[in-house]
Amino acid sequence: MTRTETARPAAAGSVEVRDLTREFRVRNGLTVRRLTAVDHMTWSIAPGEAVGYIGANGAGKSTTIKMLAGILVPSTGEVTTCGLRPVKDRRRLARRIGVVFGQRSQLWWDLPVRESFGILAAIHSLSRGQERARTDELVETLDMGDYLGTPVRQLSLGQRMRAEVAAALLHRPELLILDEPTIGLDVLSKQRLREFLVRERAEHGTTLLLTTHDMGDVERLCDRVLVVDHGRLAYDGTLDGLGRTVGAERVLIVDLAEPHGDLEVPGARHLRSEGGGLRQQLAFDPAATTAARVLAAVSERVEVLDLTIAEPDVEDVVRRIYERAATSTS
Ligand SMILES: Nc1ncnc2c1ncn2[C@@H]1O[C@H](COP(=O)(O)OP(=O)(O)OP(=O)(O)O)[C@@H](O)[C@H]1O
Structure with a gap:
């Protein structure tokens, strides 16, 4: 944590999920059936932890993350993110978390990267000084200097992902949620992004929750792994333990x-x-x-x-x- 930061609340970056369930109604022709995407899950993440949330396609990872971020309403059960109720306190929560969905951009497609950062800084009510200091820091550590003036739509995938992560971290959130942050990136871009995240955590004590299909992400970034299988928690422990459990x-x-x-x-x-x-x-x-x-x-x-x-x-x-x-x- 930097000296300039104000003291963080006790629940800084924590996540608590109790008996959390989310169902969807899926229409198939004339019939409608219920699909349980997240099925009575209970787990928690302590401030400062780095957790990999993994599972096969359709296991329920994105659905869970959307509920943590207040984008989706749970069907039943409870979720508390940074001590707040995500849907009810969504605006307050937005100031305390950063979210990156690999497939979806939070940047303005036709604007230069710098202008997207400016808009986000205004949304988060950063002062000019805070905006400048934080942007400079992120631009330097993520090596984005060459394309700050480039419209987002002209960026390569690796460049855009760096810009997405920077955008999510601009307001120095307590919790960073990343959904498939390295998907489609080349080896060097992956490595850069991982190194940056390790450093960001070490310097600011940011809690990290990431979904990924890349074991390298988990290995380099996470202390703990949660495995979700058909909406249920199948494993909670270290990566080594996971490897041992299944003999990987x-x-x-x-x-x-x-x-x-x-x-x-x-x-x-x-x-x-x-x-x-x-x-x-x-x-x-x-x-x-x-x-x-x-x-x-x-x-x-x-x-x-x-x-x-x-x-x-x-x-x-x-x-x-x-x-x-x-x-x-x-
Ligand atoms: N809005 C929705 N309406 C209906 N079904 C949905 C909706 N969103 C997700 N689902 C279903 O819920 C289940 C869990 O989906 P989810 O996106 O959470 O999985 P995931 O683990 O993130 O998968 P992936 O690794 O492919 O991203 C899937 O069967 C999916 O089809």
Whole structure:
């Protein structure tokens, strides 16, 4: 937290969800059926935590987030965001949270980025001085100087996402909610955005809640993971714990100097070979061994020119959780 900031209230950035349910009426021809998108969920997030909210397509993530932000009304149950009732206190809440929906822009499409920031600063009643100081800080850390004068519609996806995140953080919210912040970004843009978010949290103690299908986001940014499955909470804990719970594997991909038959090394499972054995993939359980140990074992046998470590895919992890849930209830 910076020295210039005023003390934050006790509930700063917290979220509390109790028995939260949201149903939709879905029309199919002449029939209307009820769909439970969020199903009696109970969990909370403490001030300053960084939480990944993950689950398969249609699991109920966006619906939950919309209720936290006051965009959707719960069917039953309770939600408290930063100590406020999101729908009733929506305007007060808007001053205390920042929301980025990857697919939807909060910027003015035809205006230069700088002007969008100016409008948002006015909406949040920032003084000229506050606006300038905060914009300068965000422009520098997010490296946006080159396109501040460019209309939003002309920005690349990576540039626009940086501008979206800056827009959401302009008023220095206690809670930042990001829905798929890195979707469609190239590796460098993802890395930049993640580094920025890590720094922002460290400096301002901002609570972070993000939905993502990219395990890298969760790994780099989150202390805790909530997994949602068909509107219900399926897991609450650390990412390591999640990997252990479902036995999520990582994959070491090695490029060899010479073609070689399928590599068999202790602690790893040969997945596939390509290029006549020049590139090989080995799966390993990060709870049981490390990438360094597997690589050392490979290097004893062959000369390695290059390597990559593939993270477990979030969909894969989530699928495994469903499989476990299905077998434990059958
Ligand atoms: N306005 C709506 N009307 C009817 N059904 C809806 C509405 N919004 C969401 N749903 C349904 O609710 C369920 C949960 O949707 P939601 O968008 O919350 O999922 P999600 O986990 O965010 O998925 P994704 O990862 O694809 O974004 C889905 O079956 C979806 O079709």
